Amino acid sequence: MxxxxxxxxxxxxxxxxxxxxxxxxxxxxxxxxxxxxxxxxxxxxxxxxxxxxxxxxxxxxxxxxxxxxxxxxxxxxxxxxxxxxxxxxxxxxxxxxxxxxxxxxxxxxxxxxxxxxxxxxxxxxxxxxxxxxxxxxxxxxxxxxxxxxxxxxxxxxxxxxxxxxxxxxxxxxxxxxxxxxxxxxxxxxxxxxxxxxxxFPQMDLPIPMLPVDLIQGEAVLKRFVFEAPKITALRAKAISASVPNPTRVESVTALIWKCAMSASRSNLGVPRKAVLSLGVNIRKRLVPALPDSYGGNYVGSISPRMEDHDDLELQGIVSRIRKDLTEFGEHYAKITQGGDISLAICKTVEDFGKMAMSKDIDYYNCTSWCNFELYDADFRWGKPTWLSPVFTVELKNVVCLIDTRDGDGIEAWISLSPEDMALFESNKELLEFSAAIHSVSV
The missing domain is CATH 3.30.559.10 (Chloramphenicol acetyltransferase-like domain)
Structure with a gap:
């Protein structure tokens, strides 16, 4: 307490x-x-x-x-x-x-x-x-x-x-x-x-509400820290022929998703399909790219999927994330050059909604606040000792990544059911690369 x-x-x-x-x-x-x-x-x-x-x-x-x-x-x-x-x-x-x-x-x-x-x-x-x-x-x-x-x-x-x-x-x-x-x-x-x-022209849409199924039930939120040397080792482990240069965000996301799926499968006693909704900054994916000064919402999502018979292997998960990211850029390049972009977005959101509400799929959501240089926010009295997103609604199976103070590591705020979190935080592979650190060094 x-x-x-x-x-x-x-x-x-x-x-x-x-x-x-x-x-x-x-x-x-x-x-x-x-x-x-x-x-x-x-x-x-x-x-x-x-x-x-x-x-x-x-x-x-x-x-x-x-x-x-x-x-x-x-x-x-x-x-x-x-x-x-x-x-x-x-x-x-x-x-x-x-x-x-x-x-x-x-x-x-x-x-x-x-x-x-x-x-x-x-x-x-x-x-x-x-x-x-x-x-x-x-x-x-x-x-x-x-x-x-x-x-x-x-x-x-x-x-x-x-x-x-x-x-x-x-x-x-x-x-x-x-x-x-x-x-x-x-x-x-x-x-x-x-x-x-x-x-992205607007349409006649009602105000959306958070799906009740995503906010019902108890959730445990914990902070895990991936320090720079550990991320270097993790990226080396994630290298494959299809992804010879995995990024730190791809590598950390893949490991977290892998360990979360493993916890869910163990608690259920049977393999289960899983989908990861991973936020993507559209500004960088459009042709031509938009500068960061474009204000508003420019966030899309990819949805790599793991079938119930798929092995939970780090390199394979990273490859799926990279494949979907590549296809995402190609998709937005096409729909912005022709066709009804708003209708295409509506269809994508509808598909995500169906997956999120499905009783047969474990649905995870991950957003990254990395590379925003927030630690440069110096109001003339020095840079922050620490900063963090704050979550006001308890959502299960949610991950938020943000840079550590040195800019090279990643802090991950992870929310899972109590049963899944108990297995997740004791996962040996997760603990090889991260720690559930309870204090912030000054």
Whole structure:
């Protein structure tokens, strides 16, 4: 059981863009990819140590909070949809309503959090609106909480509506906000581009809901760390004639999926089909490729499949992932050059939905936040000691990968049923390359 934190909310404020949004940008159509996203927040926490030279922590907190709010207001002029409101499942009304900002005091020291960063502890730092996990048309698309520890450390929580942003867009926003804080004349802030609906035209679709079967039942969420030297060894083990150069994300994903399937088969007592839904950044797969500054949802999925008679062998699983990734790029290149791209996406989503709800298939979902350079988010007081996604809804068979602080390792947050997790975390092959580390080194 996690120990409740003593958190004092100092103020709540609505932060509006520093300049009004021009009339021609006042209504932003959602793309069909935006429309398929659930009405929930994607949330990230960044933890910063105290500056050893500061002793007036309360005074410093007030100064820091004021600066964060000023820079947030400026950032919202570029990321103007984040200050808007959702209208049905068709558009964001960019009316400069504003983002919600909360300043809080946490009456403990940062090292207490880092000693055992359980998800239940991290959830306690979330604004209540994010904890509810559902956004209405009246809610802010962006919620920020700056929490100041007794020791002078800082936690910045950013929750952004998944209707208007994927993890790449969240990363772009945080880096833009932090770059502005550094006031560097050598760093260029790229203005975001919101034109997803012109690439992926919207359709008449209802607001999607998370499938009940995916959120029912108990789930155990744990953090596993794959350090750089171990990943090097894992990649070497994953090499095959068909994939002579497996990436670190492919290798780690394949190992996790293999061990999760093995746990499920052992608990069921019989082999079982399995499908992995693996998120793919479409920006890099289109021809020509789109820059990271394209804001919104540009996420597709591949679905490598393992039949019940297939051997769970690392090289073979990596090969299936690579094959599907290659075909994914070719598929999107074709449908963007001709045909109805939105209909094709709808068909793909429908197929995924059927697999996810099937009683005969183990369905896993994996998303990667790697290579987003989130540890570069320096607000002029240094880079984060640690950062992590925060999960507000318990989903089974979910994996989220994110870079370690050195940029070479991978942290994996993995959610499985209690029975599967018990076997998964004791898997010898998994433990050869990772560890369920319960603390964060400072």
């Amino acid at each position: 996690s120990v409740p934190l003593r958190i004092e909310i100092m103020q709540r404020e609505t932060i509006k863009p520093s300049s009004p949004t021009p009339p021609d940008l006042r209504s932003l159509k959602l793309s069909v990819l935006d429309q398929f996203m659930p009405i929930s927040h994607i949330t990230l926490v960044l933890l910063y140590p105290s500056n050893g030279n500061d002793t007036d922590h309360l005074g410093k907190a007030k100064e820091t909070s004021l600066r964060l709010k000023t820079l947030l207001s400026e950032a919202l002029t570029l990321f103007y949809p984040f200050a808007g409101r959702l209208k049905h499942n068709s558009s964001i009304e960019c009316d400069d309503h504003g983002a919600e900002y909360i300043e809080a005091r946490i009456h403990c020291i940062l090292s207490n959090i880092l000693r055992k960063p359980e998800t239940e502890v991290l959830k306690q730092l979330l604004p209540a609106a994010i904890g509810d996990a559902v956004i209405t048309t009246k809610d802010s698309q962006l919620l920020v909480q700056a929490s100041f520890f007794d020791c002078g450390g800082v936690a910045i929580r950013v929750g952004l509506s998944h209707k208007i942003a994927d993890a790449a867009t969240l990363a772009s926003f945080i880096k833009c906000w932090a770059t502005a804080a550094r006031c560097s004349s050598t760093e260029v802030i790229s203005s975001p581009v919101f034109m997803g609906a012109s690439i």
